[in-house]
Amino acid sequence: MAGTRTLTIIKPDAFGAGKAGKIIAHLEAQGFVLKAARVMHLTTAQAGTFYEVHKERGFFGELVEFMTSGPCMPMVLDKANAVAELRDAIGKTDPAEAAEGTVRKLYAESKGRNAIHASDSDEAAAVEAAFFFPDLA
Numbered sequence: 001m002a003g004t005r006t007l008t009i010i011k012p013d014a015f016g017a018g019k020a021g022k023i024i025a026h027l028e029a030q031g032f033v034l035k036a037a038r039v040m041h042l043t044t045a046q047a048g049t050f051y052e053v054h055k056e057r058g059f060f061g062e063l064v065e066f067m068t069s070g071p072c073m074p075m076v077l078d079k080a081n082a083v084a085e086l087r088d089a090i091g092k093t094d095p096a097e098a099a100e101g102t103v104r105k106l107y108a109e110s111k112g113r114n115a116i117h118a119s120d121s122d123e124a125a126a127v128e129a130a131f132f133f134p135d136l137a
């Protein structure tokens with residue numbers, strides 16, 4: 001059974017460009033309920049730990065550098081089938097390939113500056129949410 005919670009992060013590019021409110025409104029209009037949120041500037045250690053699953057991939061260093069380049073906004077969202085629903089709502093990683101009306105089509109600059117992170121499984125969502133919100137029940 002699919003879970004009802006997932007984690008998303010409004011990345012530094014979208015947050016710095018003042019798009020956070022529009023992204024949150026977009027997600028709420030699609031039925032997501034905001035359960036927790038915070039604004040933070042990730043350290044290199046935090047970003048490296050969070051994205052450790054990508055450590056062996058060529059883009060890891062660039063991703064860590066990007067995620068530490070400015071404030072971001074991690075959030076826990078609630079909705080039935082949350083992970084799949086959020087991934088549909090944000091669209092493909094490359095905004096040029098994202099469907100019309102998705103977050104990335106509307107607000108992302110490029111494949112590397114793609115506005116938003118979304119957990120890719122219920123298991124990842126639980127781990128990622130606990131990373132930013134350890135006291136969230």
